[in-house]
Amino acid sequence: MPRFHCPADLSPGAEIDLPAGAARHVQVLRLQPGDAITLFHGGQDGPGGEFDATVLRMGRSDVRVQVGAHHAVEREAPRAVHLLAGITANERMDWLVEKAAELGVASITPLVAERSVLKLKGERADKKIAHWQAVAVAACEQCGRNRVPVVHAAVDLSAWVRAQTQGTGAEAQRLLLSLRAGTQPLHAATAGAGPVLFLSGPEGGLSAGEEDLALQHGFAPVTLGTRVLRAETAPLAALAALTLA
Structure with a gap:
């Protein structure tokens, strides 16, 4: 499933516009409304993990998605x-x-x-x-x-x-x-x-x-x-x- 960095407030059920870079990537992949993607905030602090999300709308230069369930999965190295x-x-x-x-x-x-x-x-x-x-x-x-x-x-x-x-x-x-x-x-x-x-x-x-x-x-x-x-x-x-x- 395509994964995208989204440094915004992510919470299950929220509808958000993807950042410009992620939106361009979604468009390049020719994803359509209803397609599933994965979002992650990427910050060193905070809840971490990743979120399911569904594409709601594809605009000319913007993409709107609905955030789904949060998964508290981390893949960090054991040593910093x-x-x-x-x-x-x-x-x-x-x-x-x-x-x-x-x-x-x-x-x-x-x-x-x-x-x-x-x-x-x-x-x-x-x-x-x-x-x-x-x-x-x-x-x-x-x-x-x-x-x-x-x-x-x-x-x-x-x-x-x-x-x-x-x-x-x-x-x-x-x-x-x-x-x-x-x-x-x-x-x-x-x-x-x-x-x-x-x-x-x-x-x-x-x-x-x-x-x-x-x-x-x-x-x-x-x-x-x-x-x-x-x-x-x-x-x-x-x-x-x-x-x-």
């Missing part, structure tokens, strides 16, 4: 993993966000690192964040998640350290993907089943200064093994190991 990931070039960041959402990431903070090819600021940054948030929404619609991970504003590491307000919580274990001496295997460094903040760099990795700054603020250096993974692959490998184990 927050990615602080170096921004990669071209479409690779889109791919990272999409797959991270499918794997159950709790949040993503795009990191403007010293070696990032793509530098974001101002209106361009706002558009990119909105685009990546839409990518996360689409991934959740596809994979069955009812909680959409938040894509935070892009930030450099020094600004993130100063702010310390990226939603990870003070209790999160901090892990840094690193090639320097003294690293531990990821599985050996992970303590318990609590939340994790995983930091990785862009193409070329983090600079020595960025790694030093991370280590000074509680990040433990870890390795994913002997092979060198691409910048968009490494955080996903860590995420899979932490959420699917």
Whole structure:
């Protein structure tokens, strides 16, 4: 059954107009009045779950539905993993966000690192964040998640350290993907089943200064093994190991 993100007040029996994006998707699928769909709010807080819904009317640019029964089903990972990931070039960041959402990431903070090819600021940054948030929404619609991970504003590491307000919580274990001496295997460094903040760099990795700054603020250096993974692959490998184990 088609699933659509609908960040509106959902309650059984209510009649609502779908948001523009969901309405366009319904029209592309050529759904008709009487067809059944699934809606989910997607917020990190609130009742969660998903709702049955029935298409009532198809307009030229709008779609009206009636909300049906609520199902308190969740498909979240048992461990909250927050990615602080170096921004990669071209479409690779889109791919990272999409797959991270499918794997159950709790949040993503795009990191403007010293070696990032793509530098974001101002209106361009706002558009990119909105685009990546839409990518996360689409991934959740596809994979069955009812909680959409938040894509935070892009930030450099020094600004993130100063702010310390990226939603990870003070209790999160901090892990840094690193090639320097003294690293531990990821599985050996992970303590318990609590939340994790995983930091990785862009193409070329983090600079020595960025790694030093991370280590000074509680990040433990870890390795994913002997092979060198691409910048968009490494955080996903860590995420899979932490959420699917």
